[in-house]
Amino acid sequence: MYDAPASEQKVNQQTTKISARKVQVYYGDTHAIKDVDVDIEDRTVTAFIGPSGCGKSTFLRCLNRMNDTIDVARIEGDILLDGEDIYDKKVDPVQLRAKVGMVFQKPNPFPKSIYDNIAYGPRIHGLAKNKADLDEIVEKSLRRGAIWNEVKDRLHAPGTGLSGGQQQRLCIARAIATEPEVLLMDEPCSALDPIATGQVEELIDELRESYSVVIVTHSMQQAARVSQKTAFFHLGNLVEYGETGQIFTNPVDPRTESYITGRIG
Amino acid sequence: MPIFWLVLIVLAIGAAGYVAGRRRALASAGGDSRHLHSLPSYYGSNVAIKAVVPAFLLMIVWLLVQPLYVSNTVSGMLPQSAIPDNSSRGLVMAEVRRAAEGMNNAVAQGLMSEEFAGNARADVADVTQRLKDAGQIVTSQVTQPILRAAQRYRVMNSTGGQMMTIAVLVLSVLGSLWGLRESQAEYRARNIVERSIRALLVGAASIAVLTTLGIVLSLVFNTVEFFRLYPATDFFFGLNWAPSFSGRGGSSDLGILPLLWGTFYISLVALVVAVPIGLFAAIYLSEYASPRIRSFAKPLLEVLAGIPTIVYGLFALLTVGPLLLGVFGDEGLGIMQAGTAVMTAGLVLGIMLIPFVSSLSDDIINAVPQAMRDGSYGLGATKSETIKQVVLPAALPGIVGAILLAASRAIGETMIVVLGAGAAARLSLNPFEAMTTVTAKIVSQLTGDADFASPEALVAFALGMTLFVITLGLNIFALYIVRKYREQYE
Numbered sequence: 036m037y038d039a040p041a042s043e044q045k046v047n048q049q050t051t052k053i054s055a056r057k058v059q060v061y062y063g064d065t066h067a068i069k070d071v072d073v074d075i076e077d078r079t080v081t082a083f084i085g086p087s088g089c090g091k092s093t094f095l096r097c098l099n100r101m102n103d104t105i106d107v108a109r110i111e112g113d114i115l116l117d118g119e120d121i122y123d124k125k126v127d128p129v130q131l132r133a134k135v136g137m138v139f140q141k142p143n144p145f146p147k148s149i150y151d152n153i154a155y156g157p158r159i160h161g162l163a164k165n166k167a168d169l170d171e172i173v174e175k176s177l178r179r180g181a182i183w184n185e186v187k188d189r190l191h192a193p194g195t196g197l198s199g200g201q202q203q204r205l206c207i208a209r210a211i212a213t214e215p216e217v218l219l220m221d222e223p224c225s226a227l228d229p230i231a232t233g234q235v236e237e238l239i240d241e242l243r244e245s246y247s248v249v250i251v252t253h254s255m256q257q258a259a260r261v262s263q264k265t266a267f268f269h270l271g272n273l274v275e276y277g278e279t280g281q282i283f284t285n286p287v288d289p290r291t292e293s294y295i296t297g298r299i300g
Numbered sequence: 301m302p303i304f305w306l307v308l309i310v311l312a313i314g315a316a317g318y319v320a321g322r323r324r325a326l327a328s329a330g331g332d333s334r335h336l337h338s339l340p341s342y343y344g345s346n347v348a349i350k351a352v353v354p355a356f357l358l359m360i361v362w363l364l365v366q367p368l369y370v371s372n373t374v375s376g377m378l379p380q381s382a383i384p385d386n387s388s389r390g391l392v393m394a395e396v397r398r399a400a401e402g403m404n405n406a407v408a409q410g411l412m413s414e415e416f417a418g419n420a421r422a423d424v425a426d427v428t429q430r431l432k433d434a435g436q437i438v439t440s441q442v443t444q445p446i447l448r449a450a451q452r453y454r455v456m457n458s459t460g461g462q463m464m465t466i467a468v469l470v471l472s473v474l475g476s477l478w479g480l481r482e483s484q485a486e487y488r489a490r491n492i493v494e495r496s497i498r499a500l501l502v503g504a505a506s507i508a509v510l511t512t513l514g515i516v517l518s519l520v521f522n523t524v525e526f527f528r529l530y531p532a533t534d535f536f537f538g539l540n541w542a543p544s545f546s547g548r549g550g551s552s553d554l555g556i557l558p559l560l561w562g563t564f565y566i567s568l569v570a571l572v573v574a575v576p577i578g579l580f581a582a583i584y585l586s587e588y589a590s591p592r593i594r595s596f597a598k599p600l601l602e603v604l605a606g607i608p609t610i611v612y613g614l615f616a617l618l619t620v621g622p623l624l625l626g627v628f629g630d631e632g633l634g635i636m637q638a639g640t641a642v643m644t645a646g647l648v649l650g651i652m653l654i655p656f657v658s659s660l661s662d663d664i665i666n667a668v669p670q671a672m673r674d675g676s677y678g679l680g681a682t683k684s685e686t687i688k689q690v691v692l693p694a695a696l697p698g699i700v701g702a703i704l705l706a707a708s709r710a711i712g713e714t715m716i717v718v719l720g721a722g723a724a725a726r727l728s729l730n731p732f733e734a735m736t737t738v739t740a741k742i743v744s745q746l747t748g749d750a751d752f753a754s755p756e757a758l759v760a761f762a763l764g765m766t767l768f769v770i771t772l773g774l775n776i777f778a779l780y781i782v783r784k785y786r787e788q789y790e
Contacts, residue, residue: 104677106590133680143671146694155689156679206675213679
């Protein structure tokens, strides 16, 4: 189960990127997230694991305020990005989301060309001064999304015409194009076949050099392969958080052990 | 026997057959329904279907064929001398039918005995008088051949009716006996019943399709007839619309272009009104409105779609027209002569189309997956950027389809333009002038005393056919676009 050498590498920088304290989330009357404290480090892949409905996706969506679009959701507690409270009234959620990008479970390319899909974010945020600049951003993002070689000859073909794995890498490239500081990934491989999953995982590992990546996954193997830190959620509680190796080999909490050995979940 | 009673009796046979079939099937399984192939009610239904359906089919066919057969026979009886010079066999037959019906009513009222009505030697004047006494409309003196024919007509109809009653009842009883004989435990009654239900559904669908076909065919035949009387090139390329009813053909100008122009112009104004308002309303309702506002605003908007078009017509004639005249008329800008104008009809037609555009667009915008919106928000886009750059482009083909459907409704709309647009057929660019449309002219060509043999009346079919082809083309195009859009997300 625990066999990826990449995640065993020592993380050299240990600066905290996001720090959450006493986070509570309510959906109407349901208490979905209870008292979660977590520090997410820069240039690290952090995995959230746990059984379905345990709140890991909900917590992920708190980190870029995607829950704001849900009327009944209510959030308490503090979430600090680089020391600034993201739920402060001064903070514009739209700008926050440019800094904290997100990749979703199902690939969701816009019904536009591949080029326009990537250029969408930079255009909105005015990141390119001219056409040549934009071309460069698109190329750079597609290269970093590890999909450039497959699409460079058909940049103006619709993004929806790509295969599932290609679409997901396109979505990752699209998220990178706005130059976020944190990349949130909500089960990015659950709709992909093993080959495409491998490509995306490889990509995630490369992204670690420049971003803080938070990934929600149902696959414990995947968490073990790609992440350096792992957080185990259960019934809305953060049960255990630590080095991935330690969580998978020597968990402290009996619930974590039950989950990773397949007894609950 | 009146048809009503016949229907009731057949239904009663069916009901009795249902009970008997059910019981017989149960008895064949020794009273234990678990040993039956199907549930007991299927055996009953099987008998009822066999008792009722063939009997009713026979009755319908008989009712359709008998009048044709009787008319043909009686019409063949009429000597050539009985048909006046300025009349036709058809008109004389109408007279015969009227006389026969009159005699039926007179007998029913007791003013005439059955023997008298059937008496071949009855005095013509006496019969006429008695018919008049009975309140029957008799246009002229009933002549001897007509009286004979009418009597024959009555006799044939009544024997035909009796024969039909007997045949239908016999068929019904035979059918139920057949069904009863089948009511044995191993008989697959459920499959038969389900097959009959399928036949019923197929029948309903084919009636709808065949009716459409019938309408098209009647249009085609009359259009061909029109083009025999009036040159097609003059119709399609003529710039002048001036039908004359007095001259009986020849002197009429029946060019469709001014009417098509009017139709096109009014529809254009309507779409200019309806598309932005409807689309913006749809965007508000689907993207911005809270569920509470949406839950009462949407039905309220759709109430507009439920208003009869004649009411819109009145609104155009009595409210919008005078209002526009106040602004653009002689007291205002002086470019409008009367309340009825392209603008009046176009505005009101546009209002009528708003719910059409907004409701369809709303559905289409809602069909854009939430994942699209999430993707855009996740990149730091605002709501309006998301709508403008992701949701609307994704929904665009569907919205175009909705607009094309709205356009085909605008082209086919009649009442608003009859009341709001005026009656003058002209080619003009001024939207404050009265113009007329294809539909309005169809109404005016066919209302009143129309002689259906003249090109002035038959032109209505050619107009209708043209309109039908245009709207059909638009609809097919719209459906094609909508379907193409749907494929994207499935």
